Amino acid sequence: MKSSSVVLLVLCFLFCFFTNVFSDTLSSSEEKSTKPIDTTISQEPKASEQEIVQSVPETKSESVKSEISSEDIKKSDTQAKESSQQEIIEEEKEETIQIADPLYPWNKAMYHFNDKLYFWVLKPVSKGYSAILPEDMRIAVSNVFYNIATPVRFAGCLLQLKIKDSVNELIRFLYNSTAGVLGLADAAKEDLGIARKEEDLGQTLGSYGIGHGFYIVWPFIGPSSLRDTFGKIGDGFLDPVNYVNPAEASIGITAYDKVNTVSLHIGDYEDLKKSAIDPYVSIRDAYTQYRKKKVEE
Amino acid sequence: MVILKVTDAKSFPGSIRECKTFNLYKMEVEMRKSIFTIILICLLIPLVSFAGAPLDSVKAQINKVLDVLRDPSLKGEAGKKTKKAKIRNISDSFFDYTELSKRTLGQNWSKLNTQQQNEFISLYKQILEDAYADKIVTYTDEKVNFGKETQLTEKTVEVQTVILTKKADIPINYRIIQKGNEWKVYDVVIEGVSLISNYRNQFREILSNKTPDALLETLRKKVGKA
Numbered sequence: 001m002k003s004s005s006v007v008l009l010v011l012c013f014l015f016c017f018f019t020n021v022f023s024d025t026l027s028s029s030e031e032k033s034t035k036p037i038d039t040t041i042s043q044e045p046k047a048s049e050q051e052i053v054q055s056v057p058e059t060k061s062e063s064v065k066s067e068i069s070s071e072d073i074k075k076s077d078t079q080a081k082e083s084s085q086q087e088i089i090e091e092e093k094e095e096t097i098q099i100a101d102p103l104y105p106w107n108k109a110m111y112h113f114n115d116k117l118y119f120w121v122l123k124p125v126s127k128g129y130s131a132i133l134p135e136d137m138r139i140a141v142s143n144v145f146y147n148i149a150t151p152v153r154f155a156g157c158l159l160q161l162k163i164k165d166s167v168n169e170l171i172r173f174l175y176n177s178t179a180g181v182l183g184l185a186d187a188a189k190e191d192l193g194i195a196r197k198e199e200d201l202g203q204t205l206g207s208y209g210i211g212h213g214f215y216i217v218w219p220f221i222g223p224s225s226l227r228d229t230f231g232k233i234g235d236g237f238l239d240p241v242n243y244v245n246p247a248e249a250s251i252g253i254t255a256y257d258k259v260n261t262v263s264l265h266i267g268d269y270e271d272l273k274k275s276a277i278d279p280y281v282s283i284r285d286a287y288t289q290y291r292k293k294k295v296e297e
Numbered sequence: 298m299v300i301l302k303v304t305d306a307k308s309f310p311g312s313i314r315e316c317k318t319f320n321l322y323k324m325e326v327e328m329r330k331s332i333f334t335i336i337l338i339c340l341l342i343p344l345v346s347f348a349g350a351p352l353d354s355v356k357a358q359i360n361k362v363l364d365v366l367r368d369p370s371l372k373g374e375a376g377k378k379t380k381k382a383k384i385r386n387i388s389d390s391f392f393d394y395t396e397l398s399k400r401t402l403g404q405n406w407s408k409l410n411t412q413q414q415n416e417f418i419s420l421y422k423q424i425l426e427d428a429y430a431d432k433i434v435t436y437t438d439e440k441v442n443f444g445k446e447t448q449l450t451e452k453t454v455e456v457q458t459v460i461l462t463k464k465a466d467i468p469i470n471y472r473i474i475q476k477g478n479e480w481k482v483y484d485v486v487i488e489g490v491s492l493i494s495n496y497r498n499q500f501r502e503i504l505s506n507k508t509p510d511a512l513l514e515t516l517r518k519k520v521g522k523a
Contacts, residue, residue, distance in 0.1 A: 135463070136463075271431070274431075277499045277503070282498075285494070286495055
């Protein structure tokens with residue numbers, strides 16, 4: 001009886017000790033796999049990580065001072081090399097796929113065009129518009145447009161064989177059109193807990209393994225790619241707004257949708273530009289990363 | 298002390314040891330001891346084997362920020378300024394700007410000498426703070442939902458959160474790294490867009506045809522320190 005509790009205590013300490021040691025050996029064993037090093041090094045992985053900054057540029061001077069215990073120098077050298085190598089490897093793992101940009105001159109020109117379009121036309125118009133219509137109403141309007149575009153997402157789900165999502169889209173459309181009063185409210189999300197899920201043809205093509213091709217910026221529309229442009233055209237056929245007659249009315253509705261959307265996001269583009277060092281590259285990369293995530297979802 | 302008492306009991310004469318009440322007493326002591334050890338085990342395991350769960354540490358920091366944003370005593374322009382200063386303080390302990398800078402520049406990091414690296418860290422930090430402090434201060438009654446945590450590598454974890462705003466739900470994932478006993482943020486992924494890889498592409502483009510000094514000059518201009 002007595003001994004059992006003592007044994008338990010000892011076991012507990014041993015367990016704690018080993019979990020600690022184990023996590024340490026894990027890290028050192030990875031280092032060892034690349035190059036056999038003395039066991040003493042495994043005790044200082046944290047220090048070595050912080051010292052890369054200093055030790056990398058100092059390697060030259062260290063090799064000159066060969067008088068000082070050569071072993072130490074070798075150790076710190078290998079450490080620096082290993083950790084910087086490890087870092088680079090990690091970096092490359094995380095690296096996102098870059099998009100080709102052969103139309104750079106055109107794209108850059110269109111980027112400037114859209115930039116001016118935003119600051120000179122879209123932003124002032126949207127500001128005036130939002131002064132008239134309160135935010136809640138504008139959100140309701142955007143919900144209506146979102147609801148109308150259901151066929152686009154429904155087809156996207158079906159083409160990717162996401163049966164559950166396509167059923168959800170159908171439920172959302174029926175529920176929001178009725179209980180949500182013509183889609184003014186996103187009742188399906190609030191009452192049924194079915195969240196929005198963006199799907200489009202570009203994503204569908206992406207899920208088939210088709211790459212972007214290259215980056216392309218369209219006037220009025222903004223960043224896109226070869227693949228997503230084809231996707232957009234296909235989506236256009238499924239968006240009821242494009243079937244409104246006459247064509248002027250259809251364009252007018254699309255423009256209104258754009259103004260309404262912009263009115264809800266005034267400041268976002270400014271923030272993006274403000275935070276970026278090179279806004280063109282930042283937007284191109286953000287577009288690529290954003291679409292990649294959408295395709296993976 | 299308790300253990301000593303019981304071991305002493307062994308040396309007692311048989312008559313007392315076999316006494317029922319004494320046996321009951323002994324059992325009670327044993328019981329208490331085993332309960333004590335179980336409690337000890339429960340207490341020790343989390344203390345020793347984890348450096349503080351990553352999700353909890355992110356939660357704690359974000360809640361600190363939310364507390365500042367919801368502080369009713371901070372109103373108007375002056376309030377905004379104090380809010381920004383407070384958030385800056387929190388972000389200093391929440392973010393690891395050295396790690397963030399190293400990972401942002403990636404292979405290009407070694408092109409900078411130690412002095413340039415240090416300047417880069419401080420300039421980059423200022424750019425990020427300027428860009429995001431303004432944005433964060435506009436939030437007031439938004440809610441933050443915490444999702445799951447995913448182990449990325451041995452020392453890094455991604456914690457998922459979602460900011461629920463009136464207009465949309467914005468997924469924001471924090472990538473954190475274990476530094477000693479703490480978890481520090483080295484990347485923020487907003488709607489699938491990783492902050493550091495977005496900047497990496499911008500810096501790479503600049504460094505492909507310019508020197509590190511030119512890059513630092515661009516950054517200095519950006520923060521208004523030219």
